[in-house]
Every structure is written in structure tokens, then in C-alpha cells.
Amino acid sequence: MNINATLLAQLIMFAMFVWFCMKFVWTPIVAALDARKKQIADGLADAERAKHDLELASKRSAEILREAKEKAGDIVSNGEKRATEIVEEAKANAKVEGDRIIAGAKAEIDQEVFRAKEQLRTQVSAIALAGAGKILGREIDAKAHNDLLDKLVAEI
């Protein structure tokens, strides 16, 4: 139990161990701990962000779904409207066309009637001329009696 040079040896050993601990133990372990701390913090932050993103995405997808539904509804109703429109249009067109055809036919008929009348009149006038010529015994000057003939024709 004497104080002797052991004290100095112990002091040197102490310094050596502290140096070793500082250089080869403390620094690498603290570095590893810090790295792990950072890694865990990053992981947690990532998870949080992912959760947030997921929330956003699900909100967004619901939105998109709703929009799509709306759009589909619009399209269907538009389609229906358009279909009725087309039917209406077709009906109107058909009616117009029909009317046109009827009008054309009527005009043609009128024309035919007019032409037949005209023909008939010329024939009647010719017959009348011939009859009158026979009755008078001489030829009537067509030119001279043209106005008379015309009056006659108009009367018929």
C-alpha cells in the first residue's frame, strides 16, 4: 500500500485508454448512432410524406371519379338530346321534302292541266275556224280575225 511509481504507470495507462477510446471507440460509434438517427428520421419523414401523398391521391382519385361520372352523365344526356334532335330534324326534313314533292307534283299537274287546256283551246279554235270556214264557205283570214279568234279562245 505504498505510493510508488505505479502511480505514474497508471496515469500513462489511463491517458492511453482515454486516447484509444476517443479515437477508435467513441467517434465511430457516435457517427453510427448519428447516421442511424438520421436514417430513422428520414424514414419517418418519408412515411409521413407517403401518407400525406396517399391522402391527396385518394382525394384526387375520388375527384376524378366524380368528374368522370359527371362527364359520363353529361355525355349520355347530350347523346339523348342529340338523338331526339336528329329525329326531330329528320322529321322536319322529311316533312319539308314531302311538302316539296307534293308542291312539285301539284305544279306539274297544274302545268299538265294548263298544257292540256291550251292544246284543247287551240284544237277547239282550229275546229271552230274550220267549222266557221265551212259555214261561211270561204276561208277566214286568220290574220284579220286573229283578235276575234283570240277572244274566242279566251272564252272557251
Place this chain on the structure above:
Amino acid sequence: MSSEMAGAEIAGVAHEAAHTSGDYIKHHLQNLTYGQLPDGTWGVAHSAEEAKAMGFWALNLDTLIMSFLLGAVFMFMFYRAAKTASAGVPNCLQNFCEWALEFIDNSVRGSFTGKNAMIGPLALTIFFWVFSMNLMDLIPIDWVPGLMAMMGVPFFKVVPSTDPNATFGMAIGVFALVLYYSVKMKGLGGFMGELTLQPFGKWGMPVNFLLEGVNLIAKPISLALRLFGNMYAGEMIFILIALMGGAWAGFTMSGVTLFGSQILLSLGWAIFHILIVTLQAFIFMTLTVVYLDMAHQEHH
């Protein structure tokens, strides 16, 4: 626990000394000292008187060997953990070392306010080194000395912290750091001022210096003596308990009673000692940190 060994030990020592209780205790408290023998040659002292006569230039081999082995073992353990340390999943050893390091780091942060990269490793070294040295106290006291006696080694103290050389060695190291950081942080003038200008102002300089000087010197001394005293007293009680079984002289009433008491008492004391071992290591570490913190702080 150690009664048989105590018997064997006493038998082993018997050829060179009378096996009285006093001799047994003295034998257990003697370090294995290497130095210059009275006849001028260098060697190991074979008695307390020889060891004393060696003066200052002698080495307590047992203290040095044990403290070096213990320090090396725990440094190697931590070094292995540190070498493989990564941010990934830690293995068992790494886990333990990281836990220990964080425990030390937290207690350092609790009492050290400055910034110094050396305090953490210092505290870790002190705690585990002192802890492992103290822990040797729990080895039944006659095992290692008995084994050494069989190998012809006259003395062997297993617990380095029961040698004041070991505790003072560390305390002086701490004291040197305290002085170094006091001067570094406050400047030589600042440190001197702290020693001489308070508490009574500049007219009370001699008194101030006396008070503050005692205050300063008391730090390493109390640090060393606290650890040494606790461990020495604990060791002493183990020795006294071991003496009970050493008094074994056949199946008499008193012999059996003493034998039983030794077992119970040494068990109880050992369990209590687990607390002391840890506590003393922790106190040594915490006080070191506190002293260094004081050295870092500016008072004025």
C-alpha cells in the same frame, strides 16, 4: 464461498508465516511489488517490509497487470463494436456498446454544459475501467491469490482500485485535465484570478488563495480517496468475512456456525457490493465530468 480456498491459502502460506488472522489480512492487503531489493538486485518483494524499503521507484505488478487487462478487455470489446458500427440493424454486442455509450453520453450531457469532444470518451473510459476494476472485488478473495501462490507468486491483489496508486493515478490525470482546461478556457490570468480574488476580494488575497487552493487540491484527493476508501473497506470486509470460515476446525458447534455465517455474510455483502461497485464507478465518472465542467465555466 471462499472458505475452502481460504483454508488452502492458509495452508499454502503456512510454510513461510504463521497463519494467524493478522497475517492473513496483511497478506491480502499486500501488493506484488517489483523494485530494488535490499541486496541491490531488482526483483519482487517477498514481504511488506521489503516492499516498503523499495521506496518510490517500484511497481505494483498486480495492480498494473489487472488494470491493463481489464482496460484492454473492455476497450477491445468496444473497439470490435465500433469497427462494425453502422447505421443498419445493430448486433448484440454493438447494441450493448451503443446503449452504454448513450447512457454515458446522456449523463455527461446532464452535467457538462460546455463543448468538448474529449469529455465523452473520458467518461466512458473512466466508468467502464473503474467499474471493471471494482468488479474484481466480487471474485472470491482467495481464488486468484491462491492460484498465484500455487505458481509461486507471493502476493496478488486482484482489485486494482484498492491500490491508492491506481486511484491517485487516475485522479491526477483528471486533475491535470482540470488545470489544463482551466488555463485554456479562462487564460492563466483568469485562472489565477479565480484562485486569488474570491471570495474576499483583492485585499484578502492570501486567504483567498489558501481557501481556493485547498478547494482545488481537494478535488483529485477526494476523487482518489473516495474510490480507494470504498473499495478498500469493501475488500477488508470480505477478508474479515473470509476469516470466519478460516477458523474451521472440525464439526464443532462454533465451527459450523462460523462457516454458515461466512456463506450468508459474504453472499449478502457481495450483493450489496454490486451496488457499491457500480455507484463508485458512476461517482468517479460524474465528479470528473463536474470538475471539468467547472474548469470550463467562467465565473466572472
